[in-house]
Amino acid sequence: MADYDPYHNNGNNNVNNSNNNGSNNQYRPPDRSINVTQPRRESSIDASRVSAYTMREQQALERLKKTVGNPNQRENRMSHLKTIIAIILILLLLALAVVFIFLIGKADPNRILQYDIRISMQIENKSALSVLTSDGREQLREINPGDTVPLRASIRNANEFYGDENTDDGTPPPIFVRFKLVLVLDYEERYDVLIPAMNETLWYSYPYDDPRSDHYYYYAGTVYFQQSEELFSAITFDGESLFCEDGGKYGQIQVMVESIEANINSIMSEGIWQSAPNEWRNVMYNLEY
Amino acid sequence: MQKKSSIELKKKIQVQNMIIMALAIIIVVLMAISGTAAWYIRTKSDSADIILSNPVNIYITEFEEMTDGSGHQILDSNGNPVLNHVTTEDILEGYNSRIYPGDNIKLKLGMQLGSRQEPSSPAYVRVKLSIAWTKISTGEQLQLSDLAQDNMITYKDKPNEENWKLLDFNKYSTEEDATPDYWYVYKTITNGQETARIARSLEQIEFLNGFINLNKQEITNAQANCKLTINYIVEAIQVPNVPDPIAEEGKGPWWHYALGDTD
Numbered sequence: 001m002a003d004y005d006p007y008h009n010n011g012n013n014n015v016n017n018s019n020n021n022g023s024n025n026q027y028r029p030p031d032r033s034i035n036v037t038q039p040r041r042e043s044s045i046d047a048s049r050v051s052a053y054t055m056r057e058q059q060a061l062e063r064l065k066k067t068v069g070n071p072n073q074r075e076n077r078m079s080h081l082k083t084i085i086a087i088i089l090i091l092l093l094l095a096l097a098v099v100f101i102f103l104i105g106k107a108d109p110n111r112i113l114q115y116d117i118r119i120s121m122q123i124e125n126k127s128a129l130s131v132l133t134s135d136g137r138e139q140l141r142e143i144n145p146g147d148t149v150p151l152r153a154s155i156r157n158a159n160e161f162y163g164d165e166n167t168d169d170g171t172p173p174p175i176f177v178r179f180k181l182v183l184v185l186d187y188e189e190r191y192d193v194l195i196p197a198m199n200e201t202l203w204y205s206y207p208y209d210d211p212r213s214d215h216y217y218y219y220a221g222t223v224y225f226q227q228s229e230e231l232f233s234a235i236t237f238d239g240e241s242l243f244c245e246d247g248g249k250y251g252q253i254q255v256m257v258e259s260i261e262a263n264i265n266s267i268m269s270e271g272i273w274q275s276a277p278n279e280w281r282n283v284m285y286n287l288e289y
Numbered sequence: 290m291q292k293k294s295s296i297e298l299k300k301k302i303q304v305q306n307m308i309i310m311a312l313a314i315i316i317v318v319l320m321a322i323s324g325t326a327a328w329y330i331r332t333k334s335d336s337a338d339i340i341l342s343n344p345v346n347i348y349i350t351e352f353e354e355m356t357d358g359s360g361h362q363i364l365d366s367n368g369n370p371v372l373n374h375v376t377t378e379d380i381l382e383g384y385n386s387r388i389y390p391g392d393n394i395k396l397k398l399g400m401q402l403g404s405r406q407e408p409s410s411p412a413y414v415r416v417k418l419s420i421a422w423t424k425i426s427t428g429e430q431l432q433l434s435d436l437a438q439d440n441m442i443t444y445k446d447k448p449n450e451e452n453w454k455l456l457d458f459n460k461y462s463t464e465e466d467a468t469p470d471y472w473y474v475y476k477t478i479t480n481g482q483e484t485a486r487i488a489r490s491l492e493q494i495e496f497l498n499g500f501i502n503l504n505k506q507e508i509t510n511a512q513a514n515c516k517l518t519i520n521y522i523v524e525a526i527q528v529p530n531v532p533d534p535i536a537e538e539g540k541g542p543w544w545h546y547a548l549g550d551t552d
Contacts, residue, residue: 075298082305089312096319121333129339142342144410146530151337183339237341239530239542247344247410256334 116172120161121179121231121257123153140250145239148197153231155179155257157223164226174262176284177219178273179231185251191215192241194253196232203231204280214275220283222262231255264288343403343490345412347525350374350399352495374399374493380521388517390508393445393500400523403490412525413485413534414475415543416453416496418442419522422515441507442519446499448473453496454483454535461539462546470545472524474534484536487528496523 128150131141143149157175158164183190191208202220206213223229235253266272268285352372355363363371380398388394400416403409420441452475459470475494477486488494501519524543532540539546 075295075302079298079302079305082302082309086305086308086312089309089316093312093316093319096316117329117331119331119333121335123335123337126337129337140338140340143339144342144527144529146527153335155333185341242341244344244346247341249341251339251341252336253339254334254336256332258330258332260330 117175117259117261118157118159118164118172118225119155119175119177119257119259120158120164121153121155121255122161123151123253123255125150125152143237145237145242148234148236150234151253152233153179153255154228155223155231155259156228157225157259172225174222174224175259176262176267176273177223177229177257177259178216178276179219179255179257180216181232181235182215182254182256183251184254185246185249190241193238195236195238197234197236198230198232202229204277204283206277212275212277216258216273216276218273218276218280220280221287223259231257342527342529343408343410345525345527346403346407346409347412347414347523348376348401348404349378349380349521349523350401350493351377351380352397352399352493352498372399372493372495374401376401376404381519388503390503391505392503394503394519395500396497398497398521399493399495401491401493402488402525405491408490409525411487411489411528413528413531414488414494414523414525415456415472415534416448416475416521416523417472418497418501419520421518421520422512423518425514425516441504443502443504444497444499445502446497448497449495451478452476452486452494456534456538458543459545461544472543476535482536485533488525 129141129143130138132138155177156164157172181191181194181196183193185193191213196217198217203217204220205215205217208215217231219229221229260266260272264284267276267281352374354370355373357363365371380396381394384394398416400414402412402414453473454476455471456474457469457471459467473496475486475488476483478484503517526541526543531542534541534543538544
């Protein structure tokens with residue numbers, strides 16, 4: 001069988017074709033097979049140029065991958081980063097726990113027992129705010145601007161206002177005290193209306209309109225277990241601060257007292273009651289030393 | 290295979306996110322708690338209810354003598370005409386006549402303490418008339434002067450002196466160039482002693498029923514083509530905790546410089 005090379009035709013085939021055309025006989029090529037492993041003919045493409053072009057494309061692609069990164073690689077990196085963050089947070093948590101245990105271990109056990117801070121307070125003479133009607137009913141007495149009402153309030157270093165026993169844990173600690181006096185009128189806290197009658201050498205506060213004011217009165221001294229101290233002996237409703245718009249309204253006098261263990265360091269350097277007047281802090285320092 | 294590992298990676302990252310968030314929250318909460326729990330503080334509170342008295346309310350009125358069907362004045366048991374007070378906010382409303390120095394203006398001025406809707410606490414009362422004028426061409430308000438100073442306007446008919454006492458509430462001023470501040474105070478005489486009269490809720494009080502006069506000597510070309518404004522001012526102040534302004538001169542909130550003030 002003669003080899004037929006469709007891509008390398010020789011002149012014979014062409015001759016046969018022309019002859020066939022002339023005699024109207026259809027040309028039937030002989031049985032043949034195509035060898036696909038061979039190029040049809042010599043390539044006119046410069047293989048070296050194609051290779052260089054492809055190389056440049058590949059290099060650019062590599063550079064792009066390095067810049068942008070493979071998505072999986074990026075997520076892997078993020079995952080590693082988050083693992084590191086989680087480890088840091090766990091270490092921080094452990095450090096906090098260690099510091100807490102260390103501080104507890106260093107603390108004076110006697111002092112821990114003394115954290116049994118006690119305080120009692122009550123407003124006395126509330127009946128001064130009411131009157132009896134002709135039919136025997138008790139109703140609130142109308143307060144006029146400038147009125148002074150004999151309300152008084154005291155605090156006591158004890159669980160019960162009228163007395164308290166020591167506990168088995170020892171004597172409860174002495175305390176520092178501060179209190180706040182406010183008139184709530186129409187859901188509004190008014191610190192300008194109530195003027196307490198008090199011993200001004202014992203209680204310190206900034207004026208209510210001073211921007212430094214926290215509206216607390218600070219007691220210059222220490223209240224020992226089962227000792228009482230008067231907060232105020234009467235309250236005056238300041239006529240300069242009440243206006244016609246306030247007339248006829250119901251209100252509530254609120255007294256809130258707060259105590260901490262009497263420890264001079266806590267108010268001088270440990271940052272508690274930071275908004276207290278400096279004058280009070282100085283007095284307390286001088287009392288202590 | 291690669292797709293499966295990608296899904297696992299995403300799940301892993303989600304778990305890590307949750308762990309980090311949880312740890313961060315725990316640390317923040319612990320720090321907050323340890324910060325606030327650094328002190329042992331105990332608090333107690335108590336309260337007491339109060340009610341404030343009614344405010345003082347006062348309204349200016351203009352009044353007229355009441356007449357019967359035949360046009361005769363109705364008199365009370367003391368022979369005084371019965372007056373009908375009408376609450377107003379604008380005395381001389383609609384009075385836009387051109388006026389000249391020397392003109393008289395008729396005023397019927399009164400007041401009422403409180404109303405049925407807004408009752409008033411008992412009060413001391415004082416009244417003043419003042420005048421301001423505005424230059425029509427520029428809108429500039431030139432001056433406010435007190436009627437009782439007897440300069441721009443004079444009372445041709447004075448208020449009833451049995452009921453009103455003229456007081457200078459600046460008389461105790463320590464300033465050298467202090468100007469008087471005259472007010473008429475509602476008064477009564479008890480046992481020959483003048484005291485401020487206490488007005489009660491819904492009480493209607495007559496202040497002036499007569500003419501005021503534009504002073505020919507004081508009103509000059511400076512006030513020509515000016516709009517004159519007569520101010521009728523009534524003030525009421527609660528009785529409790531306020532000293533009687535007549536019996537205790539120089540004491541109380543109405544006085545600019547209370548007796549004993551040094552500044």
